[in-house]
Each structure stands twice: as C-alpha cells, then as structure tokens.
Amino acid sequence: RKEVEQDPGPFNVPEGATVAFNCTYSNSASQSFFWYRQDCRKEPKLLMSVYSSGNEDGRFTAQLNRASQYISLLIRDSKLSDSATYLCVVNVQASKIIFGSGTRLSIRP
Amino acid sequence: ETGVTQSPTHLIKTRGQQVTLRCSSQSGHNTVSWYQQALGQGPQFIFQYYREEENGRGNFPPRFSGLQFPNYSSELNVNALELDDSALYLCASSQGQQYGYTFGSGTRLTVV
Numbered sequence: 001r002k003e004v005e006q007d008p009g010p011f012n013v014p015e016g017a018t019v020a021f022n023c024t025y026s027n028s029a030s031q032s033f034f035w036y037r038q039d040c041r042k043e044p045k046l047l048m049s050v051y052s053s054g055n056e057d058g059r060f061t062a063q064l065n066r067a068s069q070y071i072s073l074l075i076r077d078s079k080l081s082d083s084a085t086y087l088c089v090v091n092v093q094a095s096k097i098i099f100g101s102g103t104r105l106s107i108r109p
Numbered sequence: 110e111t112g113v114t115q116s117p118t119h120l121i122k123t124r125g126q127q128v129t130l131r132c133s134s135q136s137g138h139n140t141v142s143w144y145q146q147a148l149g150q151g152p153q154f155i156f157q158y159y160r161e162e163e164n165g166r167g168n169f170p171p172r173f174s175g176l177q178f179p180n181y182s183s184e185l186n187v188n189a190l191e192l193d194d195s196a197l198y199l200c201a202s203s204q205g206q207q208y209g210y211t212f213g214s215g216t217r218l219t220v221v
Binding site: 006031032034042043044045046049087089091093095096097098099100101102 | 142144150151152153154157159164165166167199206207208209210211212213214215
C-alpha cells in the first residue's frame with residue numbers, strides 16, 4: 001500500500017461547480033498535512049495547510065480525518081484558473097515528506 | 110524576499126557521469142529538501158537537511174547524496190547516472206515542517 005494515495009483523476013467539471021478530492025495516508029503518526037497546486041511544467045505551490053479542526057481559505061476548504069486517515073480539499077464555485085494538478089502532502093515523520101501522485105483538475109467553460 | 114532558486118535550469122548528461130545540482134533556500138529558511146519528479150508523477154522525496162545535517166531520507170540509493178552549507182544553501186549530487194535518473198529535480202525550503210515548503214522552479218536533468 002502506498003504511504004499517500006490520491007485519485008489521479010482527471011476531474012473535468014464545469015465552471016462554477018463544486019469539486020472535492022480525497023487523499024488517504026497509511027501512517028497514523030503523521031503530523032503535518034498540506035495541499036499543493038502544480039501547474040503544467042511548473043513547481044508545486046503551497047495552497048493551504050490542513051489543520052485538525054478544518055480550515056477555509058476563500059473558496060477552498062481543507063479537512064483532516066485522523067480516525068479514517070484521510071484529508072480532503074473542497075473547491076467551491078470553481079474558476080477556469082483552478083485547472084491544475086492538486087497534490088496532497090503528508091509529513092509521515094518529522095523529516096520525511098511524502099507527496100501523493102496528484103489529482104488532475106480541468107475546469108471547462 | 111528572495112525565493113528558492115535552483116541552478117542550472119536544464120542539464121544533459123551521459124550515463125555513468127556525475128552531476129551536481131544547486132539550491133539557494135529562501136531567506137530565513139533553515140531546512141532544505143530535495144525531490145525527484147518524473148513526468149506525470151508526484152514529487153518523490155530524496156532527502157532533507159536541517160542545519161547542515163541530513164535528517165530524513167526517502168528510498169533513493171547512496172549514489173544520491175547531498176550537502177547543506179552554513180548559509181543553508183544546498184547541493185544534490187548524483188553519481189553513476191542512469192537513464193531513469195532523467196527527471197525534474199526540485200528543491201524546497203522551509204522554516205519548519207508545520208509551515209510547508211517553498212519550491213524552486215527545478216532543474217530538468219536528461220541522461221542520455
């Protein structure tokens with residue numbers, strides 16, 4: 001089993017739709033969780049950290065479920081500019097960082 | 110505030126050669142990590158340095174080695190290059206794991 005798993009997609013949704021991604025992790029001792037966004041042929045950029053209580057940043061909501069060992073990202077009112085690959089990242093130990101393989105999102109007009 | 114910078118941006122090497130990639134971390138960041146990203150895949154963690162010591166390593170062979178300098182810049186060295194080493198190599202710096210990482214734009218290495 002992979003340490004961090006994501007649905008690779010692609011998700012193809014219309015502008016204005018709500019879309020959600022999940023990411024599961026295998027190590028229950030994992031400490032920090034993040035969502036990154038990566039555009040084609042660019043470096044990953046930090047989208048948001050994921051806190052135990054859940055957190056929101058504008059149209060983006062991230063949640064952590066420690067009991068079921070998954071994190072989620074919800075994007076509301078999606079824009080064309082949201083088209084990208086979304087990577088979940090887990091610090092499985094203090095100094096070991098694991099990326100999921102990414103979920104491709106395409107927003108159509 | 111200067112971000113993470115990597116050099117060179119592109120590199121072509123022959124199988125069996127050695128390569129050194131460089132990374133300058135963002136100001137105030139004392140932790141640097143390196144990743145290998147093949148096309149269509151997520152970044153794979155190579156190792157991490159904190160205050161000049163390696164403090165974490167992924168599943169990469171010993172021919173992948175690194176250094177971190179007192180100014181927190183870093184190098185990734187790969188010996189005995191193989192064709193499968195062709196990838197985008199990303200460096201990221203952080204001021205602590207709870208803050209996430211800032212990535213450089215990467216070095217695209219092609220081994221022929």
